[in-house]
Amino acid sequence: MADTTTEIAPIVSTKRFSGIREFWHYFAQSRGAVLGLIIFVLLIVVALIAPLIAPHDPNEQFKPLFLLPPSWAPGGDPRFLLGTDPVGRDVLSRLIYGSQFSLLIGAIVVALSVAGGITLGLIAGYFRGWADVVIMRLMDLILAFPPLLLALVLVTVLGPGLINAMLAIALTLQPYFARLVRAAVMAEKNREYVISARLAGAGHFRLMLITILPNCLAPLIVQATLCFSDAILAAAALGFLGLGAQPPTPEWGTMLANAREFIQRAPWVVTFPGLCILVTVLAINLIGDGLRDALDPKLKRS
Amino acid sequence: MLRFVLNKLALIVPTLIGITICAFGFVRLLPGDPILALAGEHGVTPERYEILKHQFGFDQPIWMQYFGYIGGILRGDFGTSIETHRPVIQEFLTLFPATIELSLCAIIFAIVLGIPVGIFAATRRGTVIDQGLMGTALVGYSMPIFWWGLLLIIFFSGLLHWTPVSGRIDVRYFFKPVTGLMLIDSLISGQKGAFQSVLSHLILPTIVLGTIPLAVIARQTRSAMLEVMGEDYVRTARAKGLRRVRVVGVHALRNALIPVVTTIGLQIGTLLAGAILTETIFAWPGIGKWLVDAIFKRDYVVVQSSLLLVALVVMGVNLVVDVLYAVINPRIRVQ
Numbered sequence: 001m002a003d004t005t006t007e008i009a010p011i012v013s014t015k016r017f018s019g020i021r022e023f024w025h026y027f028a029q030s031r032g033a034v035l036g037l038i039i040f041v042l043l044i045v046v047a048l049i050a051p052l053i054a055p056h057d058p059n060e061q062f063k064p065l066f067l068l069p070p071s072w073a074p075g076g077d078p079r080f081l082l083g084t085d086p087v088g089r090d091v092l093s094r095l096i097y098g099s100q101f102s103l104l105i106g107a108i109v110v111a112l113s114v115a116g117g118i119t120l121g122l123i124a125g126y127f128r129g130w131a132d133v134v135i136m137r138l139m140d141l142i143l144a145f146p147p148l149l150l151a152l153v154l155v156t157v158l159g160p161g162l163i164n165a166m167l168a169i170a171l172t173l174q175p176y177f178a179r180l181v182r183a184a185v186m187a188e189k190n191r192e193y194v195i196s197a198r199l200a201g202a203g204h205f206r207l208m209l210i211t212i213l214p215n216c217l218a219p220l221i222v223q224a225t226l227c228f229s230d231a232i233l234a235a236a237a238l239g240f241l242g243l244g245a246q247p248p249t250p251e252w253g254t255m256l257a258n259a260r261e262f263i264q265r266a267p268w269v270v271t272f273p274g275l276c277i278l279v280t281v282l283a284i285n286l287i288g289d290g291l292r293d294a295l296d297p298k299l300k301r302s
Numbered sequence: 303m304l305r306f307v308l309n310k311l312a313l314i315v316p317t318l319i320g321i322t323i324c325a326f327g328f329v330r331l332l333p334g335d336p337i338l339a340l341a342g343e344h345g346v347t348p349e350r351y352e353i354l355k356h357q358f359g360f361d362q363p364i365w366m367q368y369f370g371y372i373g374g375i376l377r378g379d380f381g382t383s384i385e386t387h388r389p390v391i392q393e394f395l396t397l398f399p400a401t402i403e404l405s406l407c408a409i410i411f412a413i414v415l416g417i418p419v420g421i422f423a424a425t426r427r428g429t430v431i432d433q434g435l436m437g438t439a440l441v442g443y444s445m446p447i448f449w450w451g452l453l454l455i456i457f458f459s460g461l462l463h464w465t466p467v468s469g470r471i472d473v474r475y476f477f478k479p480v481t482g483l484m485l486i487d488s489l490i491s492g493q494k495g496a497f498q499s500v501l502s503h504l505i506l507p508t509i510v511l512g513t514i515p516l517a518v519i520a521r522q523t524r525s526a527m528l529e530v531m532g533e534d535y536v537r538t539a540r541a542k543g544l545r546r547v548r549v550v551g552v553h554a555l556r557n558a559l560i561p562v563v564t565t566i567g568l569q570i571g572t573l574l575a576g577a578i579l580t581e582t583i584f585a586w587p588g589i590g591k592w593l594v595d596a597i598f599k600r601d602y603v604v605v606q607s608s609l610l611l612v613a614l615v616v617m618g619v620n621l622v623v624d625v626l627y628a629v630i631n632p633r634i635r636v637q
Contacts, residue, residue, distance in 0.1 A: 013455070032440075137317065141324070144321055144613050145571075147571075148578055156605060166437045188480065232538035243597070253446075253448075267456045269450070270452050270453075271456075274450075274453070275449075278445060281444040282440065
């Protein structure tokens with residue numbers, strides 16, 4: 001850890017690509033991070049070409065073939081590599097289509113919470129005063145609730161479903177970004193380059209978005225990566241509780257919920273969706289660790 | 303010190319008010335008619351509707367309703383469960399000890415295992431052991447615990463028949479709750495086998511709920527130890543010729559533990575959120591399962607109150623952690 005953290009001072013490269021190359025140099029020092037990145041890229045590919053590689057339609061029911069074991073187990077059918085679920089659908093095909101949902105959930109939730117967090121954090125940190133007080137007290141309020149509890153209650157109000165679950169999760173994750181951006185903006189605001197930009201006549205918007213924001217990006221990227229995995233986990237948890245994506249959506253958490261009663265009879269219908277969640281979240285967390293070491297030596301692993 | 307505590311309390315007040323507004327507003331934001339939702343009735347006659355409207359105070363201006371709600375809470379009146387017709391606070395107090403017992407066991411499990419693992423990894427920094435331990439910790443940190451619980455049930459309850467699948471104790475045993483914590487109550491009752499039964503019911507939920515805190519504590523302990531081991535006083539201690547165990551265990555650990563204590567405090571929210579999932583999987587009769595059941599039964603009075611009560615508990619625990627933190631680390635008090 002420490003050997004990767006010494007030199008990477010604020011990147012003062014004049015050329016854009018040398019910065020990227022320098023970043024890659026530090027990122028690639030962590031084998032775990034590279035492994036995570038490879039898995040993540042594979043997942044994206046699987047999600048993109050899902051209709052091409054899935055052996056069956058994810059919602060097609062092969063009527064008498066309920067709860068078939070995986071093809072290598074006794075009683076398995078080579079047509080269904082990972083077996084079939086309680087209503088006779090191909091587990092593998094559902095898992096492949098499920099990757100689309102998980103990645104989409106992560107991306108949308110992160111986009112929503114980053115956008116909200118940056119806006120609120122910039123306003124709070126730049127203008128201070130009452131806007132700061134109001135915004136940060138609101139953030140404290142959101143953080144006072146355990147995230148899953150708040151998401152559950154929000155979904156109760158909004159109604160179960162994937163979109164509402166994503167909105168609820170984005171709301172619970174958003175304060176972390178607001179706090180981060182506010183702290184970074186306050187640290188940068190009185191630096192010389194900002195003052196000189198202001199003297200040169202830059203308006204509030206230009207100062208906030210073009211002068212200050214790019215210099216707060218490193219911790220934001222790390223936090224966004226961690227939130228990506230948090231979002232996938234939280235959405236799967238809501239799906240598992242029956243309040244996220246609704247059947248027959250092949251979302252991994254929802255698949256687990258439907259398979260729960262069969263855990264003794266057919267452990268495989270429970271094993272594979274959970275394994276997919278774990279591998280996805282693990283890959284993203286590995287990337288997050290690597291990014292943290294490469295981008296922001298001041299942040300330590302926790 | 304007193305000033306520090308008072309300062310902290312003053313900071314909490316706006317959040318406290320916010321929490322009550324959230325709980326108060328929750329019912330009014332529900333889809334459909336809030337009065338019918340609170341009464342758990344539908345298709346009522348206009349006369350009945352007026353009675354209900356008056357009963358829940360909806361005929362008053364909104365701010366009067368809010369103050370009525372706050373007044374009720376201050377008197378300990380959180381409303382009556384639609385499902386069981388019992389006072390919500392009474393249900394909460396019956397179920398909360400189950401959640402406390404599970405959370406305490408989980409955090410103790412996480413601390414007892416996590417701190418030694420973190421220290422061990424730090425002393426073997428960069429070796430295969432270190433990488434293996436930290437890799438495992440990251441897997442634990444990424445774990446969907448609802449799936450982890452099901453896997454453990456499949457393996458330990460289904461295949462090996464070592465542990466029961468759900469509940470807190472075997473139905474054979476019955477004793478009056480004294481502390482509400484079954485581990486203690488079963489010992490007090492003196493019934494043969496009761497304690498073992500409680501213990502075997504606790505093991506899997508404890509592991510499931512403790513997994514993420516365990517991973518977080520192990521990672522945090524390792525990085526705190528690594529930081530402290532580079533400090534001058536550790537080098538001095540080593541230069542004095544002290545044994546390695548003493549340098550690591552006394553000089554380094556005591557200073558490394560300060561951030562670890564904060565991390566442990568921050569896990570309380572994670573624990574309560576995890577308890578929602580863990581209790582659902584193991585049919586553990588605590589407030590997490592109570593909340594999920596209430597959502598599905600549309601018992602909105604219970605949902606509203608558990609939102610409020612859980613947030614209050616989290617705030618209370620955070621306050622205690624802040625104060626404890628100031629006690630062990632005098633530098634905090636001055637800031």
